[in-house]
Amino acid sequence: MYNKLQYISQGETSKEQLYNIHQALDAGCKWVQMRFKNQTTKKTFALAEKVKPLCEEYLANFIINDDLHLAEQIAADGVHLGLTDMKIDEARAILGSAKIIGGTANTFEDIQNHVKNGCDYIGLGPFRFTVTKEKLSPILGLSGYSEILQKMKKNKIEVPVYAIGGITLKDVNPLIDIGIHGIAVSGIITESDEKEKLIQQLNEKLYADIIV
Numbered sequence: 034m035y036n037k038l039q040y041i042s043q044g045e046t047s048k049e050q051l052y053n054i055h056q057a058l059d060a061g062c063k064w065v066q067m068r069f070k071n072q073t074t075k076k077t078f079a080l081a082e083k084v085k086p087l088c089e090e091y092l093a094n095f096i097i098n099d100d101l102h103l104a105e106q107i108a109a110d111g112v113h114l115g116l117t118d119m120k121i122d123e124a125r126a127i128l129g130s131a132k133i134i135g136g137t138a139n140t141f142e143d144i145q146n147h148v149k150n151g152c153d154y155i156g157l158g159p160f161r162f163t164v165t166k167e168k169l170s171p172i173l174g175l176s177g178y179s180e181i182l183q184k185m186k187k188n189k190i191e192v193p194v195y196a197i198g199g200i201t202l203k204d205v206n207p208l209i210d211i212g213i214h215g216i217a218v219s220g221i222i223t224e225s226d227e228k229e230k231l232i233q234q235l236n237e238k239l240y241a242d243i244i245v
């Protein structure tokens with residue numbers, strides 16, 4: 034089962050990206066999505082080439098935002114695709130069954146489509162307004178999530194759903210209570226001065242029901 038905490042990288046430059054990813058790994062993140070928007074292919078490739086061995090060193094999963102071909106070239110663990118990115122079934126045909134393919138959803142119908150097309154997990158959001166992403170889809174809030182998760186249950190659709198968009202520590206318990214599998218976060222980890230403590234607190238809540 035995938036880790037319940039996915040860190041989505043931030044940074045205006047390759048140096049900032051690498052620094053933020055390294056800090057998140059050092060603090061205990063076990064799953065990184067490299068999200069480096071509006072860059073040349075050369076720059077994203079060069080960054081991915083550095084991030085991959087770093088994630089390997091920290092035994093963390095490494096997936097790429099948007100760029101299926103980069104994920105393939107670099108032999109990343111997978112890719113995250115949005116509603117306007119490459120279609121999930123097309124990506125699956127290229128990457129094969131061993132790679133992780135995540136898909137963005139804003140509605141129950143998006144989830145139905147992604148599951149039919151073979152995605153491994155859903156990034157459902159946005160939960161609330163966030164400055165991390167421009168052009169947000171309609172905000173779902175806890176009630177929107179709850180409605181969608183209930184429809185999934187009724188229709189026997191089983192796929193790990195990650196909440197995304199402005200998630201903070203206090204949101205984790207209510208999200209887990211309604212059936213969310215995990216969270217994908219960027220701002221709270223990037224901006225935290227106490228990353229290790231924050232990640233520990235997030236994991237305690239995310240894994241509270243797991244008996245060891």
Ligand SMILES: Cc1ncc(COP(=O)(O)OP(=O)(O)O)c(N)n1
Binds near residue numbers: 099138
């Ligand atoms: C885990 C996760 N969920 C959703 C998204 C958003 O993807 P997308 O809608 O393609 O937006 P961009 O991130 O590409 O701006 C995500 N990246 N990760």
Ligand SMILES: Cc1ncsc1CCOP(=O)(O)O
Binds near residue numbers: 159200219221
């Ligand atoms: C990539 C993305 N997609 C929907 S919201 C979002 C940003 C999540 O970042 P943050 O945790 O800082 O709100």
Ligand SMILES: [Mg+2]
Binds near residue numbers: 113118
């Ligand atoms: Mg995208």
